Amino acid sequence: TLPSGIGLHTLRKQTRGNSVALMLSLRWGERDTTFARKGTGLIGPLMNEGWFNRSTRSWFGHQSRLAVPL
Numbered sequence: 001t002l003p004s005g006i007g008l009h010t011l012r013k014q015t016r017g018n019s020v021a022l023m024l025s026l027r028w029g030e031r032d033t034t035f036a037r038k039g040t041g042l043i044g045p046l047m048n049e050g051w052f053n054r055s056t057r058s059w060f061g062h063q064s065r066l067a068v069p070l
Helices: 040-047 056-066
Strands: none
Touching: none
């Protein structure tokens, strides 16, 4: 958990050269006001990538149990 209270989880994934470059910008807001922004449509598809310990079918089953639409 970050000092701000946000939970942070990382995924181990094989990369070329064992290096990853990440630039992450988080902005707080209400769902309805941020939904129309350009990057929000990418979050769902990106959540389905990079799982090293879960199959895609397992992830979608977990997602449906939580009733979380992505």
